[in-house]
Amino acid sequence: MDYEEFRTRGKEMVDYVVDYLQSIEERPVYPSVEPGYLRHLIPESAPEQPHSFEEVMKDVERVVMPGITHWHSPHFHAYFPTGNSVPGMLGDMLSNAISCIGFSWAASPACTELETVMLDWLGKMLNLPHQFLAGTNGEGGGVLQSTASEATLVGLLAARRKKVLHIQADTPDLEERMIMTKLVAYMSDQSHSSVERAGLIGGITMRKLPSDSQLSLRGETLKQAIEEDKAAGLIPFFLCATLGTTASCAFDSILELGPICNSEKVWMHIDAAYAGSAFICPEFRPLLNGVEFADSFNFNPHKWLLVNFDCSAMWVKKRSDLIGAFKVDPLYLKHEHQDSGLITDYRHWGIPLGRRFRSLKMWFVFRMFGIKGLQEHIRKQVNLAHEFEGLLLQDKRFEIASDVVLGLVCFRLKGSNDLNEMLIKRINAGRKIHMVPCNLQDKFVLRFAVCAATTESKHIHYAWQIIKELATELLDEGYQ
Amino acid sequence: MDYEEFRTRGKEMVDYVVDYLQSIEERPVYPSVEPGYLRHLIPESAPEQPHSFEEVMKDVERVVMPGITHWHSPHFHAYFPTGNSVPGMLGDMLSNAISCIGFSWAASPACTELETVMLDWLGKMLNLPHQFLAGTNGEGGGVLQSTASEATLVGLLAARRKKVLHIQADTPDLEERMIMTKLVAYMSDQSHSSVERAGLIGGITMRKLPSDSQLSLRGETLKQAIEEDKAAGLIPFFLCATLGTTASCAFDSILELGPICNSEKVWMHIDAAYAGSAFICPEFRPLLNGVEFADSFNFNPHKWLLVNFDCSAMWVKKRSDLIGAFKVDPLYLKHEHQDSGLITDYRHWGIPLGRRFRSLKMWFVFRMFGIKGLQEHIRKQVNLAHEFEGLLLQDKRFEIASDVVLGLVCFRLKGSNDLNEMLIKRINAGRKIHMVPCNLQDKFVLRFAVCAATTESKHIHYAWQIIKELATELLDEGYQ
Numbered sequence: 001m002d003y004e005e006f007r008t009r010g011k012e013m014v015d016y017v018v019d020y021l022q023s024i025e026e027r028p029v030y031p032s033v034e035p036g037y038l039r040h041l042i043p044e045s046a047p048e049q050p051h052s053f054e055e056v057m058k059d060v061e062r063v064v065m066p067g068i069t070h071w072h073s074p075h076f077h078a079y080f081p082t083g084n085s086v087p088g089m090l091g092d093m094l095s096n097a098i099s100c101i102g103f104s105w106a107a108s109p110a111c112t113e114l115e116t117v118m119l120d121w122l123g124k125m126l127n128l129p130h131q132f133l134a135g136t137n138g139e140g141g142g143v144l145q146s147t148a149s150e151a152t153l154v155g156l157l158a159a160r161r162k163k164v165l166h167i168q169a170d171t172p173d174l175e176e177r178m179i180m181t182k183l184v185a186y187m188s189d190q191s192h193s194s195v196e197r198a199g200l201i202g203g204i205t206m207r208k209l210p211s212d213s214q215l216s217l218r219g220e221t222l223k224q225a226i227e228e229d230k231a232a233g234l235i236p237f238f239l240c241a242t243l244g245t246t247a248s249c250a251f252d253s254i255l256e257l258g259p260i261c262n263s264e265k266v267w268m269h270i271d272a273a274y275a276g277s278a279f280i281c282p283e284f285r286p287l288l289n290g291v292e293f294a295d296s297f298n299f300n301p302h303k304w305l306l307v308n309f310d311c312s313a314m315w316v317k318k319r320s321d322l323i324g325a326f327k328v329d330p331l332y333l334k335h336e337h338q339d340s341g342l343i344t345d346y347r348h349w350g351i352p353l354g355r356r357f358r359s360l361k362m363w364f365v366f367r368m369f370g371i372k373g374l375q376e377h378i379r380k381q382v383n384l385a386h387e388f389e390g391l392l393l394q395d396k397r398f399e400i401a402s403d404v405v406l407g408l409v410c411f412r413l414k415g416s417n418d419l420n421e422m423l424i425k426r427i428n429a430g431r432k433i434h435m436v437p438c439n440l441q442d443k444f445v446l447r448f449a450v451c452a453a454t455t456e457s458k459h460i461h462y463a464w465q466i467i468k469e470l471a472t473e474l475l476d477e478g479y480q
Numbered sequence: 481m482d483y484e485e486f487r488t489r490g491k492e493m494v495d496y497v498v499d500y501l502q503s504i505e506e507r508p509v510y511p512s513v514e515p516g517y518l519r520h521l522i523p524e525s526a527p528e529q530p531h532s533f534e535e536v537m538k539d540v541e542r543v544v545m546p547g548i549t550h551w552h553s554p555h556f557h558a559y560f561p562t563g564n565s566v567p568g569m570l571g572d573m574l575s576n577a578i579s580c581i582g583f584s585w586a587a588s589p590a591c592t593e594l595e596t597v598m599l600d601w602l603g604k605m606l607n608l609p610h611q612f613l614a615g616t617n618g619e620g621g622g623v624l625q626s627t628a629s630e631a632t633l634v635g636l637l638a639a640r641r642k643k644v645l646h647i648q649a650d651t652p653d654l655e656e657r658m659i660m661t662k663l664v665a666y667m668s669d670q671s672h673s674s675v676e677r678a679g680l681i682g683g684i685t686m687r688k689l690p691s692d693s694q695l696s697l698r699g700e701t702l703k704q705a706i707e708e709d710k711a712a713g714l715i716p717f718f719l720c721a722t723l724g725t726t727a728s729c730a731f732d733s734i735l736e737l738g739p740i741c742n743s744e745k746v747w748m749h750i751d752a753a754y755a756g757s758a759f760i761c762p763e764f765r766p767l768l769n770g771v772e773f774a775d776s777f778n779f780n781p782h783k784w785l786l787v788n789f790d791c792s793a794m795w796v797k798k799r800s801d802l803i804g805a806f807k808v809d810p811l812y813l814k815h816e817h818q819d820s821g822l823i824t825d826y827r828h829w830g831i832p833l834g835r836r837f838r839s840l841k842m843w844f845v846f847r848m849f850g851i852k853g854l855q856e857h858i859r860k861q862v863n864l865a866h867e868f869e870g871l872l873l874q875d876k877r878f879e880i881a882s883d884v885v886l887g888l889v890c891f892r893l894k895g896s897n898d899l900n901e902m903l904i905k906r907i908n909a910g911r912k913i914h915m916v917p918c919n920l921q922d923k924f925v926l927r928f929a930v931c932a933a934t935t936e937s938k939h940i941h942y943a944w945q946i947i948k949e950l951a952t953e954l955l956d957e958g959y960q
Contacts, residue, residue: 004502010497010569013574017483045604050853069586082834083579086482094540096569096572099562113519114517114547115748139880147834149833149834180661201806203657203682203684204683308579326677336905343515366536371528372528393824415924471855
C-alpha cells in the first residue's frame, strides 16, 4: 500500500469536491437518465489490470454525475435535507484514515468514549432531561445508530424484551414466543414507513392509530386503543410518537401521550428524525416538551445538523434496557474492562457489530460551527420556509396544507388531486427544481423543503417563479 | 456554507492522513488509556462560538490518538482485518461530497445502479452462480448491507416471511404470529454471535448445532436436527452456514448442508464475512463450492478487500424473497419508475431507509487495484500467515490449534488454558503487537490474524520474537 499516492490524489479529489459543490447549481438538480442507463456505460466486469486515478475520475463525470440527484443543489427541495459540511467531510476523512471498528471499548477506546461524550454534548444542546445523559454515573446514555429506522427498531426490540421479562417475572413458564403473539405496538397513520417495518421485523402486531385534523396523535386516541386491546386480551407495550412527521412535519402530542404510556407501562419512543435538530434553538425547544415521559428518543443530525450521513442519535433512559435486548458475548470480543461497569460496549446497543468512528464528524461539526453557527443554520432555513409560505399566501390559487413550523411547506393548488399531481410532474420534468409529493387526509399535496445549506432567498424566489408559471400553464390548459 | 475552506483544510487533512498512516508503526498499537479517560480531556459541553480547524486538529493528537487501537498498524493482529486503502478513501471522499441518500432509484439513480453493477462485478470475481447476479434480466441480485450482522438478519427475515407465506398458502387462517412460534432456525456452535442475535431480533427459535472435530458443521448433524424438530411439530426454515468462522476460520460443509436445505425447503444463508474476499483467487474458490445451493450469500469487502468500512456485500437468488419481507410504500417515496420492473428500490432490501453511496468506493478500489492487485493482496497475506505458522511449527512448545487456510493462525502453548491466558495478557500489556484469544472446544487459543495491508515479513518475525520471548518468560516463572 503506497499511502504517499493519497497525498497527490487526495488533494486532487479535494479540488474536485470543492469545484463540484461550488458549481452544483449549474447542473440539472434531477437527472434525465432512464432506468438501466449506467450498466451500458461501463464494462461488464472489473478490470484485470489497475486503472489510473485519471481514468476513474474521467468516468465520474461520464458515468456517475449524469445519474445523480443533487441533494446539495440549492434547487433541491425534495424529501428532507441531509447534512453536508466542511467540518463533516473533514471529520469523516479522518475517520476513514483511522478506520477502526468500534464494536467494543477495547477495539478502540477513543471511538467509544468520544461517541458517549458527543451524545452528551448533543443531549445538552437539546436540553434533554438529565436521565438521558451518560454523565459519569447515569443510568441512561446515547448511541449512534445508522438511521432512524434502526433506532425505532432498536427501541421496539428493547421494549419487547422488557415487557417479556416483566411478564415472565410473574409467570416464568410462559414462553417468549407465546407472549409475543399477544403484544401490540402503536404508531399513528402519519408515522414513518419504517415504524410499520419495525413491527414486521420484530414480529409483533403494530396498530396504526388515526391522527387528528392537525395530523397529530392525541392522548385520547391512544387511551382508547389501549383499553380495547387490553379488553381483547392483548398486551400493549410500545408507542412510536413522532415529532415532525415525514409527510408534513406534524407533531404528536407527547405531553398527552407520555403520561398514558408511563402509567400503562408502554415504552414511548420518540422519532424526531428531521425536527430534532431544531430543538437546539430555544424558540423551538418547547416542541420537545414531554420528552421527559419517553423511554427512548431519536433524531438524525445527518438530516438537518450539517453532519454527513450516517449519524442518527438515540438516547435511552435506562441503557440496561437496550443492552438486555441483544447481549451475546463470545470470547473473541471479551476484554479486561468489559465487566467493570466503567465502559460501554456499543455492540450491545444495536444491530450491527461493526461500527464506524462516526462521532469524529460530530465533534468537528459541533466545534467548527459552534452552537451559535448551528442555530443560525436552522433559523435561516426556517425563515426561508416562511418566506416561501409568504409568497404562496399572496397567490389565491394556492393553499397551505399544514402549518409551517420548521423548514417544510406543504401546499397545493385549490383544485383536484389530479391537478396537483400534474403540477408536480411538470415541476420535476423541468429539472430546474426538485420536489416530492405527499398524501394528507386523501389530498395530494406538494412538499417544499428547504434542504441545501447554500439555499438562499433568491433560490426560494426562483422556485416560486417556476411553480407559479407551471400552475398558470396548467390552469390555462383547463385542468382544475 | 463556505466550501472554499475545504480546499485548504481538506488538503491539510490529506497531509495529516498520509503522515498518520506512514508513521503508524511508531505508535503503540494498543492504547494505554483507562476507561473514562476521554471525558476529562474535553469540555462538558459543545462550544457556543466556533473553534478553528487548528484547534480541533491539536485536540485530535491530544484527545483522540491516545485512545486509538491502531487497526492499520502492521503490528495489529487482532480480530480480522478491516479495509483501508487509497482508492477506498478517495471514493468515500467523493461519496461524502455528493452525499445523496439512495433509498430509491429516483433519490439518485447512479447510487442505485452503480451498486447493482458493482455487486455483479464482485459476484463475477467470485464466480458466483449466475442466478445471484442481477445481469439485465435475472431474478437475483446483490445489495450492500452495513455489516454481516445485518445481512444475516435480513436473510433470516426473508426466510421467515417466505415460510409463513408458504404455510398460509395451505392454511390461510393461520396467523403469522402463531406460525412464528413453530419456526426453528439453525446455526453451528462456531457461528458468529450475530447469528444468535438475528434469532433474538426476529423472535424465532435459533438452535445451535455441534460442529465436528474440525469445527465444521456437517450434513448429518443438520439432518438429524431437522428430523427431531419436525417430529416435535416444529417447522425448520433457516440455516446460517459459515465459511471462515470468526474464532478459527473453519468452514462448514455447504456441499453436504446445501442439498439437505434445498430438499427440506430450509433457506440456506452463507456467512463468509472474512473468508469471502479470498474467493477471488482461483486457488481458494473451491472453498465456496456448494454456494449454488444457497438462497443468500454474504461477505464483507470492508474486511479483507481493501474497501473502507462499511461495505457488506449480499446476494440473493430471488430478490422478490427479500423485497417481500419489508415492503411498505408511502407516497413521498413513490416515483414514476417504481413499478416498471426496470429499477431497484434498495429501501426494500434491508433495514435502514437511508443509504450512503457506498458503491463508489468499491468502484474506485476494483479499478485502481484491478482484480490482479486484489488477488496479490490476498495471496500476500495468506503467505504471511503460513510464514508465521512455519515459525511456530519450529518451536515444540507451541501447537497449531486449527488448520491455517487463509490469513489467520490459531495456536497455543502446550499447557493449561491459564498459561495461554497469561501469555496473551502479557502480549497485549506490552502494546507492541495486539491480538485477541478465542475458545476452541474448551481450549483457550491465541489468534494471530494478518491484518494491515502494510504488514510485511519483518512484522511477522517481530511478532513471533515477542511471543516467543514472553512464552519463555512465563515458562521460566513456572507456569504450565
